[in-house]
């Protein structure tokens with residue numbers, strides 16, 4: 001089996017394997033309509049191509065999140081490592097507040113809500129993530145947490161790195177994110193790019209420097225490494 005886009009670390013969710021895959025007694029074969037990146041244009045046995053999302057989670061007017069996320073996307077694409085990098089900007093997603101009667105863990109990828117079904121398709125199509133997160137009141141932004149909580153299996157088994165920012169670099173938000181993502185079975189990376197305003201912003205405008213580049217590169221390198229390892233071990 002050549003999976004990367006997995007559920008529970010046991011099975012593949014790629015539609016190419018749709019006739020054979022199951023996860024923890026849950027039939028996942030019809031849940032994902034998109035083929036994972038590792039099977040797009042690559043031959044069996046090749047190093048898998050990962051499709052990685054830079055997920056911008058703040059939606060405030062005048063937010064810094066999009067600027068930081070766009071910079072990160074440009075840096076990642078400039079790596080020229082053969083992987084595909086895209087931006088998911090939360091402000092561009094049409095999502096409900098989590099009001100569904102069926103908890104996502106029970107829904108197992110099948111939702112009554114049209115918007116959540118679309119969100120499920122979006123997240124399922126990625127093999128790994130970089131969360132671009134501010135710190136709000138010593139924790140994660142509520143809107144980003146809501147978007148995360150809407151789903152479960154779509155995140156599961158996938159590596160996630162953090163690019164945070166704030167007075168103290170957003171470290172407290174990332175500490176909380178680590179618990180949250182681990183709870184759904186994601187693979188949080190050790191490397192972490194925590195951008196303190198004093199070091200990476202000038203007059204409260206994002207001003208990346210050499211150190212900013214190095215911090216992001218450490219996250220990107222580990223993300224790709226963990227992704228490749230997960231593929232080999234799958």
Ligand SMILES: Cc1cc2nc3c(=O)[nH]c(=O)nc-3n(C[C@H](O)[C@H](O)[C@H](O)COP(=O)(O)O)c2cc1C
Nearest residue numbers: 058060062063064065134135136137138166167168
């Ligand atoms: C509701 C709220 C709470 C905040 N709490 C914190 C905090 O706990 N720690 C911190 O470093 N910055 C905090 N800040 C400041 C943010 O780091 C800063 O506004 C940052 O630009 C937010 O990211 P954004 O512009 O992408 O929304 C807070 C900002 C808001 C709006």
